[in-house]
Amino acid sequence: KNEVEQSPQNLTAQEGEFITINCSYSVGISALHWLQQHPGGGIVSLFMLSSGKKKHGRLIATINIQEKHSSLHITASHPRDSAVYICAVRKNTGNQFYFGTGTSLTVIP
């Protein structure tokens, strides 16, 4: 079983919709990252969280350490948000990162 699970695997939304992507993990962590990867593109860090909530523009990330769960929300979605969103955790022992398999988001105009 993967230590980091994301849902859904695939998501299609109409432009303007509110989007939620979920990440659950089964290990103790020091931090959780949300990453974005456009088709054929590189990987960009969106957020790093160790507690609470962070907001950047239309993106909001939350984490519940007790429940070992994080969500990434996109408000007023836009076609340019179409990408794969990846959740990654850094264990609280060691320096390695562990990755979910990603959520592929398509926003239709």
Place this chain on the structure above:
Amino acid sequence: NAGVTQTPKFQVLKTGQSMTLQCAQDMNHEYMSWYRQDPGMGLRLIHYSVGAGITDQGEVPNGYNVSRSTTEDFPLRLLSAAPSQTSVYFCASSGLGRYNEQFFGPGTRLTVL
């Protein structure tokens, strides 16, 4: 700052050939790592390093070697390429502190025929 750079961007090899994927970072990061990304699977750790002269194996190290002679450079060597090594390879770096984010290179798309 250039961040994390990788070369080449694309490479085609024949089975049995060897090659080195280059990775460099200019952020003075101690931690560097190599991942492979395959369809339907998350990024998988191949090898990593926590500083010059120190390397360790990740989840899928077989068929790959690394070295870390300087803080900046972390090359990945394929010793004898196999079709199963067809993948997209990403190099990444971060500071060693618990709350340091990772920065990724642009990736190398490798095809082994």
